Amino acid sequence: MDSPLRLIAPNPVDRLARTVEALLVVASTPLSAAELAEAAQDEPERVETAVGLLAERYSEPRSGIVLEHVAGGYAFRASRDEAEACARLFERPVERGLSPAALETLAIVAYLGPCSRPEVARIRGVAADSAVASLVERGLIAEAGRESGPGGAVRYRTTPLFERVFGLESLAALPRLDDLAEDADALRERLLEVASARAS
Amino acid sequence: MPPTPVRELELDLDAFEGPFDLLLTLLLKEALEPREVDVSGIVLAFVERLAGTDELDLEACGEFLVLVSALLELKARALFPDEAAELADLEPEQAAEELARRLAEYRRMKEAAAWLAERLASERDRWFRLGPAPLAPRGERRLAPQDPAALAAVLRALGAPPPNVSLAHMALRFPPVSQFLERFRALLARRRLFDFDAEVRELSRIEQAVAFLALLELRKSGEIALSQAAPFAPIRVSSSDDERTRTWTARSA
Numbered sequence: 337m338d339s340p341l342r343l344i345a346p347n348p349v350d351r352l353a354r355t356v357e358a359l360l361v362v363a364s365t366p367l368s369a370a371e372l373a374e375a376a377q378d379e380p381e382r383v384e385t386a387v388g389l390l391a392e393r394y395s396e397p398r399s400g401i402v403l404e405h406v407a408g409g410y411a412f413r414a415s416r417d418e419a420e421a422c423a424r425l426f427e428r429p430v431e432r433g434l435s436p437a438a439l440e441t442l443a444i445v446a447y448l449g450p451c452s453r454p455e456v457a458r459i460r461g462v463a464a465d466s467a468v469a470s471l472v473e474r475g476l477i478a479e480a481g482r483e484s485g486p487g488g489a490v491r492y493r494t495t496p497l498f499e500r501v502f503g504l505e506s507l508a509a510l511p512r513l514d515d516l517a518e519d520a521d522a523l524r525e526r527l528l529e530v531a532s533a534r535a536s
Numbered sequence: 537m538p539p540t541p542v543r544e545l546e547l548d549l550d551a552f553e554g555p556f557d558l559l560l561t562l563l564l565k566e567a568l569e570p571r572e573v574d575v576s577g578i579v580l581a582f583v584e585r586l587a588g589t590d591e592l593d594l595e596a597c598g599e600f601l602v603l604v605s606a607l608l609e610l611k612a613r614a615l616f617p618d619e620a621a622e623l624a625d626l627e628p629e630q631a632a633e634e635l636a637r638r639l640a641e642y643r644r645m646k647e648a649a650a651w652l653a654e655r656l657a658s659e660r661d662r663w664f665r666l667g668p669a670p671l672a673p674r675g676e677r678r679l680a681p682q683d684p685a686a687l688a689a690v691l692r693a694l695g696a697p698p699p700n701v702s703l704a705h706m707a708l709r710f711p712p713v714s715q716f717l718e719r720f721r722a723l724l725a726r727r728r729l730f731d732f733d734a735e736v737r738e739l740s741r742i743e744q745a746v747a748f749l750a751l752l753e754l755r756k757s758g759e760i761a762l763s764q765a766a767p768f769a770p771i772r773v774s775s776s777d778d779e780r781t782r783t784w785t786a787r788s789a
Contacts, residue, residue: 364665411664412664419661436653440645443652459641459645503662513648
């Protein structure tokens with residue numbers, strides 16, 4: 337029977353897999369193939385092969401630890417089967433009590449970022465100050481420069497933590513906006529319908 | 537003389553000349569663009585007037601703060617584009633188009649937020665270690681090959697005690713205060729009144745400072761009386777007996 341903790345035979349890629357495994361254990365945020373390759377002093381392609389080997393070993397439901405590709409890198413997480421035990425040990429402060437306003441603001445920053453508070457306020461129609469402050473405090477968004485021109489507003493973008501919390505490999509993994517809601521034409525037609533119904 | 541109310545503060549700005557309350561009236565009637573009004577000029581005029589009065593009129597200061605902050609708010613609003621006015625300028629079809637576009641944008645973001653909420657719920661059983669950003673492996677700093685003898689020479693140079701720095705140029709020579717005490721007493725014996733600034737004009741800065749100390753000494757001991765028409769105006773020095781006589785004459789008259 338295969339055990340996840342079985343010693344890996346001294347084949348060169350297996351040796352590299354052990355190094356990668358060690359690096360991922362000590363890292364507290366996802367590591368990209370390039371970062372792993374630099375630390376392991378090896379080729380990124382070989383690192384990818386080693387990661388593949390590890391992903392097979394650390395997979396659900398085989399192991400309590402699962403290797404995942406998230407936020408542009410590789411990281412270990414707990415198996416979903418063990419979520420209840422984890423929840424008894426820790427709480428999840430990052431996503432606890434995220435308000436609908438904060439989620440809307442987060443969506444705007446994720447899709448349109450880097451963008452400023454005035455831009456968020458223009459789309460939502462209400463001030464976004466407290467929502468932005470709460471997201472910055474949770475580490476889901478961070479400052480990313482200022483708008484051009486004197487006195488330009490601070491712009492924000494999502495952080496790797498956002499991708500990690502939402503289990504996204506990258507921002508490209510977000511669904512296309514056009515797939516999410518009806519387009520402007522359909523909406524305009526509905527508006528006109530309502531307007532003509534009122535007029536009659 | 538009672539201080540003039542803030543509303544009557546006379547202004548001389550590029551865009552406007554006249555009393556403050558007229559400026560506010562013109563602004564409220566939209567006869568004048570707030571963006572053209574130089575608020576710092578108004579603040580300067582008020583501060584200059586404050587400096588000219590002896591007593592601090594807190595009520596006037598408070599009134600001024602309220603008026604100027606209202607003016608700043610007007611100006612700030614005028615500097616930002618008014619979205620409602622932008623929409624009002626559009627033709628009805630264009631306005632509907634713009635409204636629909638904005639609504640669609642918001643709707644998409646609302647849907648995106650709903651998707652994120654769902655995603656968050658489905659990922660609730662994913663647990664991982666959280667921590668600060670990883671320290672990227674840093675490249676080793678490589679030094680150019682070094683010659684031990686050169687290194688030793690540099691260290692030896694660093695070990696040598698530094699030369700004593702001469703402070704001779706910093707010595708200041710202070711003439712004795714008594715010298716000026718005598719000089720001023722002699723002056724007052726000859727003349728009833730003299731101008732301090734004119735007397736010390738030819739002296740160095742240090743000597744002027746010492747002369748001023750002597751003046752203060754004489755004033756403290758009651759030998760002289762000092763008068764000055766305004767801050768930074770020439771200081772006039774007279775013997776205190778003379779001053780007393782004049783006061784007495786003025787009172788008795």
